[in-house]
Amino acid sequence: MPDHSVATGFLVGHDFAQLLSALAGQGYRCIGPTVRDGALVYDTLGGVEDLPTGVQISQGPGRFQVEFNQGTRLFDWANGPQALKPLLFTPREILWEVRRGADGELLFSQQDPEPVPTAVIGVRACDLAALRLQDRHFIEADVPDVGYTARRRRLFLVAVNCTRPADTCFCASTGDGPAATRGYDLVLDELDDGFIASAGSKRGNEVLALLPLQPVSAEQRQSAAEATEGAVAMQHRQLPGPNLRDLLFTNLDHPRWEAVAARCLSCGNCTSVCPTCFCYRELDQPALDRESARHYREWDSCFTQGHSYIHGFVVRPDTRLRYRQWLTHKLGGWHDQYGRSGCVGCGRCISWCPVGIDITEEVGAIAAAST
Template sequence: MPARDNRRPAYISRSSLQTLLDRLVSAGYACLGPTAKDGAIQYQPINNLNQLPRGLRNDQEPGHYRLRQADDERLFAWNHGPQVLKPLCFAPQEVVWQERQTESGMSVKQSMPATKPTAVIGVRACDLAALKIQDQHFMRKDSTDPHYQARRDQLLLIGVDCAESAQTCFCASTGDGPALDGGFDIGLAELADGFLIWTASARGTPWIEELDQQPATDDQLAEMLQATENAAAGQSRHLPNEKKLTQLYQRLGHSRWLDLSKRCLSCGNCTSVCPTCFCYSYEHHTAITGDSAEVVRSWDSCFSATHSEMGSFQVRSGIDQRYRQWATHKLAGWQEQFGRSGCVGCGRCISWCPVGIDLTEEVQVILNEGSRDV
């Protein structure tokens, strides 16, 4: 059974979903929804369902992403584009501290972001699983990142079951989709002529209570379940189970890492589009007057040349070492840190790799061919 949350859905028409959007806008929410922009699905500010990608599908393959128009009215039949939820809480670049010289000495001030309630419509199961991992990293009991938390507290997440999978999706093998399974406030399953809707948190409940709802019929419930089963069955890629993934540590000398380094550009696209990657770096920007400075935090990538720099020494100077670091940390090391692998099977690193490197293929070769040490 792909729907693993305790959902009790009701049926609403498409116009009722517009009513929900109107209410959120009236209540002062910034509403982000999927739109077709620059040839890809991207979350943008919306206030009308007509801005959503009606009838759009996507074709995704290694190094390939294209939108395609289908002859129907579905608003959520696409799979994710390059955007992830990550920047909504973990900003790509932000000032975290400001320092100023005063007559009495140096004043240091934390720079907190301006936030407002933000509803995100159309979030997928894999991205919610990724957000949970980001929460684990940035909101630890012993040390919470205030910038992340300030934004995270403002999010209202409206999830949608995936009724189709892209060719690059493998969330069924990681256990993170295609059906919603927690981490959201309001759930939706799109039917041919409307939606099934259910609440999944106390925060989500008031928003759907007054919508014009009808009890879901048995046929509608069956359609909802069948859709996610079909999406799971349509996935041809997979990752091995987590126990097997820890064997990557026994393949550190595998010749495939060197083979990869001849193809990989070390561009870092895969880490930028990955919803779980959380590496960052700090820079001190001092004003030309010398009396003030800012500490700026920016996304970093284990593929960047400076990421492993210690003094004047690069710990991972070769691309083979960088790819190996990324894959072994994400798939094996995270299991010790977070109790699970860091891959939710979204497949973005495959679609958006300019040379079409497929993580699932690389991992299977490295794990299955035995150790071909170099």
């Protein structure tokens, strides 16, 4: 097997458009980060001009702000609210339709559209780690998810190593960033005058071969390494350990759960933006003509009343139990299910919580009281 990770070259900044052209030529729709409605969201790229040149993101608990720094870099920002999750595990989709036939029999048809091959530009290391977890859940399950698997197979991932984490990021403490180490087709290190581009797959190699690459100098490699080290040093939040299973399960009656519940709105924002959360519900929607119905799947959350409804009663009727469920599962139960924590340190749940609840602070408070 060839080692695709060794294919590397330097792409001069003004040639970046050629990467988009090469991907389009291979049949990919390119999507990437764009500034919209005061946030950074993934959208179809018409060209390099759609990428967020000179944009930085300032984030804090309950705060996300787009700022312009007059620079020329395309990837000088920390993540927006979306991860790769909505592209694969879509917020709402039709699983099947049923129609009454001429003799009254029920005719089922599965919704199985052919997904558009999609290249995502600017993927961060934390989101690659989250993708690995989502793959475990949706593809490596006993019964793989058909829609997710089809979309995943047609995804081309262009990672960009993070050099400017937000105040809310803590991927270094979970071991999931800021540099991408696997799971990508291409990875870029952005420097002032261009990009060190490296392939991580055969498809990545094929795209690299279409680009006007130059040899990478020792100075360029040194700059990229220093930028990664700087991104680690910028992160000051952390979880109290890699495996919090025992800590959380031995503190189920800790008063901190009550304290956080007094602030939490049970809105579910944290689970929507979390790149690893995978809970959903299914529902049927009959057509008004009573001849057909659609069966939907849509995102659900630990924080909804219906999510813990079991035949006649709600298992988790209050916010204390719902918040506790979210954290004990994400940081504890996942170790039993998937062999690691369900948190990749992206910090989204901190930025997008309307009341600024900070997962690192909440777990830290329980850990501090237990030592």
